[in-house]
Amino acid sequence: TQLLEQSPQFLSIQEGENLTVYCNSSSVFSSLQWYRQEPGEGPVLLVTVVTGGEVKKLKRLTFQFGDARKDSSLHITAAQPGDTGLYLCAGFNTGTASKLTFGTGTRLQVTL
Amino acid sequence: KAGVTQTPRYLIKTRGQQVTLSCSPISGHRSVSWYQQTPGQGLQFLFEYFSETQRNKGNFPGRFSGRQFSNSRSEMNVSTLELGDSALYLCASSLGTGEEKLFFGSGTQLSVL
Numbered sequence: 001t002q003l004l005e006q007s008p009q010f011l012s013i014q015e016g017e018n019l020t021v022y023c024n025s026s027s028v029f030s031s032l033q034w035y036r037q038e039p040g041e042g043p044v045l046l047v048t049v050v051t052g053g054e055v056k057k058l059k060r061l062t063f064q065f066g067d068a069r070k071d072s073s074l075h076i077t078a079a080q081p082g083d084t085g086l087y088l089c090a091g092f093n094t095g096t097a098s099k100l101t102f103g104t105g106t107r108l109q110v111t112l
Numbered sequence: 113k114a115g116v117t118q119t120p121r122y123l124i125k126t127r128g129q130q131v132t133l134s135c136s137p138i139s140g141h142r143s144v145s146w147y148q149q150t151p152g153q154g155l156q157f158l159f160e161y162f163s164e165t166q167r168n169k170g171n172f173p174g175r176f177s178g179r180q181f182s183n184s185r186s187e188m189n190v191s192t193l194e195l196g197d198s199a200l201y202l203c204a205s206s207l208g209t210g211e212e213k214l215f216f217g218s219g220t221q222l223s224v225l
Contacts, residue, residue, distance in 0.1 A: 100157065
């Protein structure tokens with residue numbers, strides 16, 4: 001069973017702080033996605049990373065895929081209350097029955 | 113364009129009953145995947161349908177089944193409900209061509225009493 005462990009599990013910070021969320025696995029993924037889910041809604045895709053070592057930026061969010069394609073990180077600069085939500089990493093490996101494996105999730109709360 | 117529509121939004125059932133959930137994908141999308149989300153287990157893959165055929169299946173008991181119609185709409189059925197089936201059931205649609213973006217619906221919150 002492929003597992004994606006995210007850390008930290010919970011994070012409560014104040015507006016303006018920086019944070020990093022980690023997504024780790026012992027398995028190799030062909031690509032990895034990050035989603036954000038708000039209460040009462042389904043996850044919404046933020047980014048897909050495909051190449052080992054790849055770095056993608058989305059405004060204040062920076063995503064990195066590990067060189068070995070087993071881990072990823074999400075860094076948020078100057079967090080805002082609108083960043084509050086559940087962050088999920090998810091890995092694709094077409095060799096498994098579970099097409100997209102989701103991580104355990106990181107719940108982020110940003111307060112004023 | 114319209115997003116993924118799941119009905120009903122909320123459902124309350126008792127143990128032993130069965131339930132059918134519905135998912136209408138984005139127009140043109142041929143793949144529908146179903147996921148179960150619980151606080152303890154997170155998001156777990158149930159199955160995926162593509163062009164009316166089940167293409168992938170997760171590790172859930174046979175009480176969980178699904179189907180897809182010719183218009184790509186999908187239904188998920190859970191028979192003989194158990195308390196542990198209480199969860200948010202999410203469906204996601206995609207073109208079905210490979211490792212791609214999934215578009216999720218808002219989910220059906222099922223409570224089993």
